[in-house]
Amino acid sequence: RKEVEQDPGPFNVPEGATVAFNCTYSNSASQSFFWYRQDCRKEPKLLMSVYSSGNEDGRFTAQLNRASQYISLLIRDSKLSDSATYLCAVNPNYNQGGKLIFGQGTELSVKP
């Protein structure tokens, strides 16, 4: 079983749709959680951190469910510019902060 798993998609949605991605992790001791966005052949860019209380940034909402060991990302009112690959990342050990375990990534394609 992979340490971090994501549905690779692709998710094809129309503009204005709401789309949600889940990501499961296997290490229950994991400390920190993140969502990154990666455009084709570019570097991953931090989208948001994920906190136990959940957090929201504009159209994006991230949530953490420690009991079920998954994190989620919700995108409301999808824009064409949201088309990208979304990577979830887990830090299994706070003392080794530079080590993130990434999922495979979920591809999102927003169509007009």
Add this chain to the structure above:
Amino acid sequence: DAGVTQSPTHLIKTRGQHVTLRCSPISGHKSVSWYQQVLGQGPQFIFQYYEKEERGRGNFPDRFSARQFPNYSSELNVNALLLGDSALYLCASSEHNEKLFFGSGTQLSVL
């Protein structure tokens, strides 16, 4: 302020050669991590350095090595290149043990 800078941006090598990739972190960041990303997969952790000391190593063979310099820049070295080493190599820096900021990567092709 400059972000994480990596050089070169692209590199073509043949099997058996060695390669050195370079990374300069964001000013003030003392931690540098290296990742390998093959097409269709997420980045995979190779090394982390903090204050010039290795703090973590991923599941990569000894052909992979790295170091960090007093100015916190870093090099990743790969010896005896294999076709399977073809990938995007990403460097990331962080101020503390939290959010990582990635450079644009070095695309390595091994022929």
